[in-house]
Amino acid sequence: MDFALAERLDELPSLLGVVLAGGCVGFLSGVFGIGGGFLLVPVLHIVLNVEMNLAVGAGACQVLGPATTSLLARRITCRQTRLPLTIAGGLLIGVFSGTHVLELAKQQQSFSLAGKTVKMADIVVLTTYFVLLLGVGLFALWEARGTRTGQRVFRGWIAGWYIPPYANFEEFDQLRVSIVTLCWFGLAVGFLAGLLGMSGGLIVIPGLIYLLGMKTHQAVFCSLVIIWIVAFQTTIAHALNNNIDLPCVMALLLGGTVGARFGSEVGVRLGGRQLRWNFGWLLLGTAFLIGGRLIWLVAI
Amino acid sequence: MLGKFFFTLACLILPILWGVAVNWMFNFWHSRATEKPESEPIFPDYQI
Numbered sequence: 001m002d003f004a005l006a007e008r009l010d011e012l013p014s015l016l017g018v019v020l021a022g023g024c025v026g027f028l029s030g031v032f033g034i035g036g037g038f039l040l041v042p043v044l045h046i047v048l049n050v051e052m053n054l055a056v057g058a059g060a061c062q063v064l065g066p067a068t069t070s071l072l073a074r075r076i077t078c079r080q081t082r083l084p085l086t087i088a089g090g091l092l093i094g095v096f097s098g099t100h101v102l103e104l105a106k107q108q109q110s111f112s113l114a115g116k117t118v119k120m121a122d123i124v125v126l127t128t129y130f131v132l133l134l135g136v137g138l139f140a141l142w143e144a145r146g147t148r149t150g151q152r153v154f155r156g157w158i159a160g161w162y163i164p165p166y167a168n169f170e171e172f173d174q175l176r177v178s179i180v181t182l183c184w185f186g187l188a189v190g191f192l193a194g195l196l197g198m199s200g201g202l203i204v205i206p207g208l209i210y211l212l213g214m215k216t217h218q219a220v221f222c223s224l225v226i227i228w229i230v231a232f233q234t235t236i237a238h239a240l241n242n243n244i245d246l247p248c249v250m251a252l253l254l255g256g257t258v259g260a261r262f263g264s265e266v267g268v269r270l271g272g273r274q275l276r277w278n279f280g281w282l283l284l285g286t287a288f289l290i291g292g293r294l295i296w297l298v299a300i
Numbered sequence: 301m302l303g304k305f306f307f308t309l310a311c312l313i314l315p316i317l318w319g320v321a322v323n324w325m326f327n328f329w330h331s332r333a334t335e336k337p338e339s340e341p342i343f344p345d346y347q348i
Contacts, residue, residue: 061311068319073326232312239308246310253318 015251017048022062022255029066029256030263032279035227037063037198039286040252042129045122046293050248052121053106056197057243060234062252063199066260067228076225083169083182084225090183091226092233094190099237102195118297126297129196130290136202137283144276156213158185171218185212186226193230194237200230202283 021043029036037059044055101124108120146153159172163180185207193200204226208219238244267275 061315064312064315065318065322068316069323069326072320072323231315235311235315236308239311240304244307244311246314249311249315250318253315257318257322 014048015247018044018050018248018251019255021048022252023259024255026256026259026261027263027266028259028282030260030265031267032275032282033264033267034279035063035066035199035201036256037200038129038133038196038202038283041125041197042286042290042293045126046289052119052125053102053241053243054245054248056102056125056195057238057241058245058248058252059197060193060199060231060238061244061249062256063227063231064235065253066256067199067224067231070224071228074221074224076221080221081225083171083222084229086167086179087182087186087189087226088229090186091190091193091230094187094192095194095230095233095237096190097187098191098194098196099234099241099243100194101191102243103241113298116298122297123294125196126290126294128192130287130294132192132196132203133283133287133290136206137280137287139206140276140280140283144280147276153210155210158211159213171214171222172212177212182212189226190230190233193234197234197238199227201227 021040025036025039025043028034028039040062041055041059044050044058045052050058102121105121105124110117110119112118113123143153156172158181159177161178161181163178165179166176167179167182169177189200189204189207192198192203201223204223205219208214208222209216214222235244
């Protein structure tokens with residue numbers, strides 16, 4: 001008992017670091033109105049040296065807290081859950097596939113690259129993060145620039161894929177939508193969430209608006225439910241694979257809640273356009289941080 | 301196996317309980333903030 005207590009006390013400084021990291025990420029989440037999962041995993045791994053699978057597991061599990069608060073605060077009606085539940089099947093398969101890929105990478109352990117021994121899980125997760133954040137960051141800047149110049153970005157890039165069966169959803173600009181397209185979208189979101197331990201909000205909202213052509217205010221409500229479902233599924237998948245450290249999750253929740261409170265006060269003072277522009281640079285900054293880590297892992 | 305089941309359950313329940321608690325706290329503060337002007341005694345601006 002005393003030994004276990006001593007072990008816990010030894011962990012205290014690192015847990016304080018996790019609380020601080022959670023606070024910083026929570027602050028940025030509050031400023032930009034985002035989940036922050038995409039920031040949390042790189043910060044835990046690169047700055048605090050947390051094992052990649054544990055960082056991914058903690059990131060996925062802690063999302064359930066803020067996602068539950070958002071869901072309760074918005075008072076989502078039963079009708080608004082119809083579309084997210086339609087996507088839930090694709091999400092489930094995607095989440096378990098993503099977690100399985102992470103598990104395979106974890107079992108592969110280390111391999112030699114350019115004379116250096118690197119962990120497969122680190123390379124797979126960091127490379128996917130780098131590509132995703134670079135892509136979404138450049139898109140966010142392009143979109144913010146388009147809004148400044150009054151140029152409208154075309155919406156519904158894959159909404160025109162007519163693959164039966166179809167369903168009618170009032171949330172979309174065009175009412176008749178292919179269920180197959182929706183499920184493939186869910187599959188992609190679930191896969192990335194399972195592999196990367198992020199809530200998925202980073203890709204769900206632009207995906208719903210630009211890929212599927214959903215109205216912006218409806219996309220916000222819909223994404224909240226999708227994020228909660230994804231967080232629930234990824235938590236189960238990562239808990240079954242022993243990728244979750246509960247004290248770390250609680251430390252992140254504590255820091256994240258306090259940080260988000262202060263961040264939201266700063267966020268309301270900034271304009272929407274300014275926020276979008278800064279958000280793009282935040283994504284690119286995180287992508288460069290990950291790129292630097294990848295170079296350090298392989299070349300230095 | 302049973303240990304893994306309870307661990308998974310704990311991983312699900314703890315963050316959800318945290319989320320419910322945070323929501324409850326914010327509702328509580330919000331209701332207190334909106335009630336405050338009515339519940340505070342109004343003092344007349346003259347004192348005799």
